[in-house]
Amino acid sequence: MGGMRLEPYRHVFALPGVLRLLAVALLARVPATAVGITLTLHVVGNLHRGYGAAGLVGAVSTIGMALGGPVLGRLVDRRGLRPMLLLTTAGSAVFWAVAPVLPYPVLLPVAFLGGALTLPVFSVIRQSLAALVPQQHRRAAYSIDSMSVELSFMAGPALAVVILTNTSAPATMWGVGVALTLAGIGLYAFNPPVHSAEEHAAAGAPAGRHRVLTPRLVLVLVAVAGATFVLAGTDVGIVAVLREANQLSWSGVVFIAWGAYSLVGGFVYGALPRPWSPLVLMTLLGLCTMPVGLAGEWHWLCLLIAPAGFLCAPVIASSSDTISRMVPASVRGEAMGWHGSALTTGTSLGAPAVGFVLDRYGASWGFALAGIVGVVVSLLAIVVVRHRSGGATPPGGPADPAPAAIAVAAPAAAPAVAQ
Incomplete structure (x- = not known):
């Protein structure tokens, strides 16, 4: 660290x-x-x-x-x-x-x-x-x-x-x-x-709806939904693994471990000297979720879920921080409402989709689906961000302050999160 x-x-x-x-x-x-x-x-x-x-x-x-x-x-x-x-x-x-x-x-x-x-x-x-x-x-x-x-x-x-x-x-x-x-x-x-x-002093007429759902904000919201898709799928997948192993009584231990990993990850992320893009964090979350389905016992599940667990709180914290910077104060409430909608949408899609795969193909494929969806969504968003940043100059104004807000994090920051 x-x-x-x-x-x-x-x-x-x-x-x-x-x-x-x-x-x-x-x-x-x-x-x-x-x-x-x-x-x-x-x-x-x-x-x-x-x-x-x-x-x-x-x-x-x-x-x-x-x-x-x-x-x-x-x-x-x-x-x-x-x-x-x-x-x-x-x-x-x-x-x-x-x-x-x-x-x-x-x-x-x-x-x-x-x-x-x-x-x-x-x-x-x-x-x-x-x-x-x-x-x-x-x-x-x-x-x-x-x-x-x-x-x-x-x-x-x-x-x-x-x-x-x-x-x-x-x-x-x-x-x-x-x-x-x-x-x-x-x-x-x-x-x-x-x-x-300061925002009260500078407040003018409320911004229109088009100032809230900018293309960049939509990308972050899609990433947020993708992240909670992964988390909801993991939730269902844990139960499936433990049921297959006749170890459902250990579910409390596994969920507590998962939450504890997230707490540690959130603490470390907030103390790091440099921010991380929610898109990068979500890509890592998806990659770390894929192998969790290989666990066949509760203790292996506690171990394999650790890398993805460390990333849970940082993904949500990073997305909240990014959205708070991307919109003017006059429409921040609506933007945070959209953020909450993205969180619930991903959750509502993740559990049934992963559950469908679990029922037919087993726990390993359920975790694979959850991770793949997270990686694909985040990588597509990264590609779009890079394309837009490399083309015409992004529109200015308080609703779109800097492409760096959701740009890919510099490689130099990678070891910090890995530790």
Whole structure:
């Protein structure tokens, strides 16, 4: 880890409001990470439907979140944070209050609406970090944020399962609803800034939609979706490997190891002296994911998943940092909404696609598919970036500040991530 520095983290934590924001983020994200497993167990255990039916509820909810994210982000850009928090907190409260008593055919459309009005905790925190943290320290800030997400995913689903096994699915759903409502109220009371003082002073008329989805931003969003495709496929693949080996009871150990690797990787990435392109990180993530399917036992799985695990948090942190720099502050909320949509889209595509291959060809081919998709998407994006940068001069302005934001990282930086 030569060249790694801790000063960036000290600078971030010393900034006013950052530590409080990160603490609120960790607490608010725990119930958000429990949503998927809670809905799945409710449909399977309480409504007595199959996993396919549960997956359909998750899919329509995810589609709602993907479509609603940019709209909610634009609402923040135009009206401020609190009106959006009022809308989504009320929407989440109503959905989780009625969902446990709805029959399955009614639950499907309601889950779509509930997804569209889901409290966008992840996007709000990332937008607020961009307002609180100067650009030179955002990489460290988003690395901390990615590590916080990992901790939330370690805690949220596990807590949901514990509560459900000791009470009931409806009680767990109502508990998730109460926790999300409290998270919304807490964020409303905290009211973290979404623009810095300098951005407020320089603010003019909101930029049009065409200023948000620039070609470069679309490339980063595609890369983000590709990355979460890989991660969702890995999630399913781990379960498949352990089921084939009759070692499903070790799944908790493997998932904890995977999360721990990601935490370490995020910490190292934020402390490195030079940034890495999300496209390069995603290429490495795909390459490191391919051989994981060769594992036949849980201990080999823990070992083979380590290289890809180290790259999980850096990929998300790098994409968040890049997007925060690529758009003007006036449309940052919508851009972060698109970022959240890309994350959920990749996840919703990765699990069923890899699952299809797992069912027919085995675990090794499932991991191979996940890795290949990640590598192909990232390499295509790199080729497009190089082509556009080598041709006409990219358009100027705050929405497209520098081709270096998503350009390929210099070879000199390679040893740092490898260590």
